[in-house]
Amino acid sequence: MDFERVKTYCQDPKNQSTVNVGLFILLIISFHFLYLGWQALDYWPIKKVVDKLMLWSVNLVFSQSCWVLDHVFRLDITTISEQRIIATLNHEGGWAHVGIAPECASLKQWLHWIFLMVLFPGPWKHKLWYIPAGLVIIEWTNVVRICGILLMQIRWPNSFHIAHDYIFKVFFYFVIFLMWVLWVEKFKDKAISTKSNKNKSS
Numbered sequence: 001m002d003f004e005r006v007k008t009y010c011q012d013p014k015n016q017s018t019v020n021v022g023l024f025i026l027l028i029i030s031f032h033f034l035y036l037g038w039q040a041l042d043y044w045p046i047k048k049v050v051d052k053l054m055l056w057s058v059n060l061v062f063s064q065s066c067w068v069l070d071h072v073f074r075l076d077i078t079t080i081s082e083q084r085i086i087a088t089l090n091h092e093g094g095w096a097h098v099g100i101a102p103e104c105a106s107l108k109q110w111l112h113w114i115f116l117m118v119l120f121p122g123p124w125k126h127k128l129w130y131i132p133a134g135l136v137i138i139e140w141t142n143v144v145r146i147c148g149i150l151l152m153q154i155r156w157p158n159s160f161h162i163a164h165d166y167i168f169k170v171f172f173y174f175v176i177f178l179m180w181v182l183w184v185e186k187f188k189d190k191a192i193s194t195k196s197n198k199n200k201s202s
Helices: 003-011 013-040 047-072 107-119 124-155 160-201
Strands: 078-080 085-089 095-099
Touching: 003 013, 013 107, 013 160, 047 085, 047 107, 047 124, 085 124, 095 124, 107 124, 107 160, 124 160
Parallel strands: none
Antiparallel strands: 078 085, 085 095
16 A cells, blocks of 8 residues: 555545544554653653652652542541552451552653644644643542552452552543543544635635
């Protein structure tokens, strides 16, 4: 399949859904491997900046999660601030706990979102507010994830790995996917449709 045929296929309105999903998958996978490569290079050449952002984002999600567990769920929590550990008693009298490591912060997902939205087509007048709004949503999704992992352990003491590795990891990226779907439906494709109608009327 030559370049012109690919270009024609991509420009055909009937193929827009397929093209959008394909581009989404390509960008998500590309960033994943780019990030792994950058991580292997120890975040060169801005390691100090990344380390500071990691520390700040860890402290942010730690304090927000503690607030939600205390004020919303009214849990009697015990914290070890230096290690960002949050613990509470489970229903068997043992401890349910979650530790927030740098990998648990929102930084990677923030970068993932920025990479996706900057490169994905759509009007910049909306990207300028939609990208920051997405960063806020991602942060609070992470708070839900941290709280959810702890809450599940209260009822099911041995559920940490299932909650951490499967349920809430999928939930995290599902929220990003929903934000992308909203972008495509309400902003990208709507802008293309408006432009097409203007061209027809002229």
